[in-house]
Amino acid sequence: MERRRFVKGCVAGAAALGAAGRAAAGRAERYPRVALAEAGGAPLRGAALAPHEAYVFFYPFVSTPCLLLDLGAKVLPASGDAWPGGVGPRRSVVAYTAVCPHEWSHPDRDFSPIHYVAPGERDVLVGDRDRLIVCCAHSSAFDPAAGGRVVQNPARLPLASVLLEWDEATDGLHAAGLRGPESFERFFAAFDRERRVVTEAPRVLRLRDYSKAVARC
Ligand code: FES
Numbered sequence: 001m002e003r004r005r006f007v008k009g010c011v012a013g014a015a016a017l018g019a020a021g022r023a024a025a026g027r028a029e030r031y032p033r034v035a036l037a038e039a040g041g042a043p044l045r046g047a048a049l050a051p052h053e054a055y056v057f058f059y060p061f062v063s064t065p066c067l068l069l070d071l072g073a074k075v076l077p078a079s080g081d082a083w084p085g086g087v088g089p090r091r092s093v094v095a096y097t098a099v100c101p102h103e104w105s106h107p108d109r110d111f112s113p114i115h116y117v118a119p120g121e122r123d124v125l126v127g128d129r130d131r132l133i134v135c136c137a138h139s140s141a142f143d144p145a146a147g148g149r150v151v152q153n154p155a156r157l158p159l160a161s162v163l164l165e166w167d168e169a170t171d172g173l174h175a176a177g178l179r180g181p182e183s184f185e186r187f188f189a190a191f192d193r194e195r196r197v198v199t200e201a202p203r204v205l206r207l208r209d210y211s212k213a214v215a216r217c
Contacts, residue, residue, distance in 0.1 A: 028082075028163060030177040031060035036068070037201035044204050045171040046070075046088040052131075054116040054207040054214075056098060056107055059162060059175045063193035064184060065098040065107050066162050066175075067133060067144075068204060069116060075145050083147030083179060087166040093173065095162035096133065096148045097182055102155040104187045105137040112211035113137045116144070125217045126152060133159065136217035148180065157181045175202070 036044040036057060049055065051072035059066050070093050075086030086092045098114050099106045105113045117123045117130045125139040126132055132151060133142045140155035142148050148159030160180035166173055175198075188195055208214050 027181075028177055028179040029182075030163075031175075031197060032199050033165070033174050033176040034059070034198055035201045036173045036175060036204050039203050039205055041201070041203070043170070043172045043201070046093060046166060046173055047171055049088075049093065051092070052116070052118040055204050056112075056207045056210045057095075057175075057202040057204045059198050059202050060178060061184065061194070062196045062198055063191075064187065066095050067098045067114070067116065067207070068093070068095045068162075069144055071131070071145055072119075077147065081147060083161055084163075087164045087173070089166075089168075089171070093164060093166070094144050095164055095175065096142070096144060096159040097162070097178065098159075099183065099187050100135040100137065100140060100155060101157040101159065101181065101183055102135065102138055102140050104183060104190050105135055106187070107207060107211050107214075109210065110212050112207055112214045115207070115214050115216065123217055134217065136215035139217065157183075 038044050049070040051070045055068040056065050074091045077083050077085040086094050113136045117132045119130050121130055123134055126141050133144055138154050141152035142159045143151050148161050150158055158180055160178045160182040162175050163177040165176055
């Protein structure tokens, strides 16, 4: 059923982006500041993240998934970029919405069309390039080390980045908003999902544990 909705949503998604999707790329929108939590509910520590492992949590709505990644090395914004770069002790932790800006494909419990190509992995849709977030629905690719910019179409808009905050004293991670063009209005129009803003600590799971199958393309 979920897979059928995914396909239906992709077809329906041929329409133009909604008002939310046309938001300026650098614009930040605040949502409730919430601590990220481990699966058991304890606060998530940055040190618990395995480099280049894709994690999923739901934010800013209880039904909108995000990807959390520790890219293993300092991630700095390009000069003049409104995107702030990575957080954490090495400034290596980033997060993005996992709702594809092309036609809103996203991970669910059964299947994730979106995955992260870790160093050394190969994905036929992006050739020799790795360290990318790839949506296998139609082969869009995004650079998580560059604010989620598009590196391969058909997506035209970058992934909206999650505004992460890191507490040096506790090594805790918080989500506090989004920056960039999100398309949640179109997502909610295409999929029958709960539209409630997250107010409690979202649980962070490995993507491969959350979805029964993660696409490789
Ligand atoms: S939904 Fe088309 S590339 Fe992601």
